[in-house]
Amino acid sequence: MNVPNHVAIILDGNGRWAKQRGKERTYGHHAGAETVQRITEDAARLGIKYLTLYTFSTENWNRPQEEVDILMHLIGTTVENETPELLRNNVRLKLIGDIERIPEESRRKLYASVEATSGCTGLLLTMALSYSSRWELTQVSRRIAAEAAEGKLDPAAIDDSDIEKRLSTAGIPDPDLLIRTGGELRLSNYMLWQCAYSELYFCDTYWPDFDENEFRKAIADYQSRERRFGKTSEQVAIK
Ligand code: IPE
Ligand code: IPE
Ligand code: MG
Helix, strand or coil: CCCCCEEEEECCCHHHHHHHCCCCHHHHHHHHHHHHHHHHHHHHHHCCCEEEEEEEEHHHHHCCHHHHHHHHHHHHHHHHHHHHHHHHCCCEEEEECCHHHCCHHHHHHHHHHHHHCCCCCCCEEEEEEEECHHHHHHHHHHHHHHHHHCCCCCHHHCCHHHHHCCCCCCCCCCCCEEEECCCCCCCCCCCCCCCCCCEEEECCCCHHHCCHHHHHHHHHHHHCCCCCCCCCHHHHHHC
16 A cells, blocks of 8 residues: 655654663664664565655754764764665665765765665665755755856746755655654754655654554554645545
8 A cells, every 4th residue: 555655754762762761862872773774674675765864963963072973973883884784675875964064984984885885776765964954955045046146047937846956855756754753743954845745743752662563653644644735635536
């Protein structure tokens, strides 16, 4: 049945999960990294084509330096260690965000995995790292302004597709389903353009506890929705 083509996830709740257990926040990030592996594998198994994970936001740079350092290290080593598994599952890795801000050692590991998995044809796993939607849209605006100033683009003719093809997600269809774990009811600067018509699913489960069962619950909920894209129910029933 109608598995979403593109699932985006705001993985939230690592810190609270750890705190609940009397541990440091970073203990939760380690547990969360394991969930990333499990859910990626499950998404591939389910035949989902695109999985886009909000892993580190532009705003997350403002966290205590020690937590940022540990996260950066963890992201690099997890991706490095996981690359053979990505290859086994035919998963291609893509990065979106201001990757140049990632410390060099982790950045190298990330790029190495992107390169190693570049021939994979199954699931496209996009990790949003040092990403925020406003950052992305600002980049797009600069490019469009520059091209207009050079006379390559007519301002009056700019349409949706001119913006879309300059986004870091260019070529990837918009998310059908956006999941946020951890109980907060907000988007926290995630893919504001791309999620214009995504179905939203919020759950209280902290990310380290989000498992295959929870994932399937979110998908089942998505499957029960009627997506109208501004039309009437009668119109979409005709197809
Ligand atoms: C999500 O968990 C991971 C990142 C944002 C990097 P948090 O670290 O935000 O955990 P909580 O929300 O504080 O519990
Ligand atoms: C959103 O989580 C960012 C990521 C999941 C990477 P945050 O924990 O940073 O979001 P806020 O601060 O609760 O909005
Ligand atoms: Mg959080």
